[in-house]
Amino acid sequence: MSNPQSSNHHAHHAQRTTMRIERLEWNDGLLLGHGPMDDEHREFVHIVMALRNSTAETALAALAAVEAHLISHFDLEHEWMEKTAFPDVYSKCHRDQHDEVLASVFQVHQLAAIGQIGLGAVHRLAQSLMDWFPGHADYMDSSLSAWINGKTHGGQAVVLRRNLVHESRIPGGESKNLVEAKAA
Template identity: 90%
Template sequence: MSNLQSNEHHAHHTQRTTRHVEKLEWNDGLLLGHGPMDDEHREFVHVVMALRNSTVETALTALAAVEAHLIAHFDLEHEWMDKTAFPDVYSRCHRDQHDEVLASVFQVHQLAAIGQIGLGAVHRLAQSLMDWFPGHADYMDSSLSAWINGQTHGGQAVVLRRNLVHEDRIPGSESNYEVDAKAA
């Protein structure tokens, strides 16, 4: 893939991966079918919501928890990319998003620690993470999950998502289960 195509790919994902989220809650809709990744995402939701709900007294501790989680989480995903020979063009785009997120978290944490920004800025960071995550998981992490499953198990995971309501679901539908093989 040429540099131009790579830049277009990155711009495409950047456009598609951000939408406003009122409340980020763990649910089956976030499952990607790679257990360790799903566990990391569950923890991400937990630490980001703790940051979103932090007070003046708890904000720095919550920021430190988000920062520590993201460093470990992203390092783990990078390790998976390397171990499974995830295609470089997608790996670069994925890593670029991780770097941008970490840079924002580091900056807010540093400024909050020296009192140059307040709780409002910390909560705006949490909101930005809440808005970013579902799209990143849907587009970037789902392709990595599918790749890992293909490389390690020779196929795609089947993900059962319980009790999801979809706008296009027919009212009165008898089924509360959706089977989805999520892929990029």
């Protein structure tokens, strides 16, 4: 018998939308308040942009770096979930997203390695990762970060975000008010 709460949770995230990100850059808007997680995310941004900017000569090495980073990064998050008894309903959804992302990276890496796909497909994967990441961090990782901080420190972290130009935490995104102001 399925858990209705779990079904609703999965349905909510299945309907998530992504915004096209032109350039993914690390900034304070991406901070979640758990230092080790923020460090992993900073590294992810760097590695994905290297993949996005890869050439025919560097694409396979960049794919291997993304794959290795994601395996390590996701294993670390899964370890945190287990150590802190993160609720199963959220853990399952979070892990499912990780599995989907890894499956895509593995597939593109394998096909690129045997020459069945080219640089365009590699760059599309990088774009997909760039578009996926801010939403995943905001919905999945922020709840895990808050849970970890609550379990280990007894409360929420205070996150100081410097030099944010607008309300949006999505790199390259703009708040609705700024977009309306520019149109006027």
